[in-house]
Amino acid sequence: MDNDPLLARLLNSELSELLSISHIVLANNQVTNRHIERHYDMPVQCWLTLYAAALFPGLRARDVMRVFPRPQNTISRAVSLLEKRGLLVQRPSTEDGRAKQLFATPEGIALSHDIRASILQRQSEIFDVLTPDERQTLLTLCHKVVSGPGLYQSQAMPGSG
Secondary structure, X not given: OOOOHHHHHHHOOOXXXXXXXXXXXXXXXXXXXXXXXXXXXXXXXXXXHHHHHHHOOOEOHHHHHHHOOOOHHHHHHHHHHHHHOOOEEEEEOOOOOOOEEEEEOHHHHHHHHHHHHHHHHHHHHHHXXXXXXXXXXXXXXXXXXXXXXXXXXXXXXXXXX
């Protein structure tokens, strides 16, 4: 940031918190999305959906939307693509026959583990500039923001939540 006065000024503006977080997320997305699209021929939301299904067998598409905030049609397309590739199956819910549960296939689990390995390396590339204590502080603060009421609802932007 010291080499880029424009970025430094932006990230120290009155919108510093949101712009700093946005910059980290968007810069990572450029690298990660491109990697997943080029090496696995799928959009990143497919990887996120597959990861969630492998981690939480039987979850529903709306659960994926809750943990990875994306529009419903984006998750539906991801589920459809993963299913066509034999990486995911949908089964009727044991609790509600109208709802579908998502399960990663053995091939999907293997692919999820493969992608996860590169994502873990990417995570280290980004956050190894922080000490273990700083990383824990960052996580604690992020969890606090995620748990707060202001992330998903807005009085400043009515009708957007």
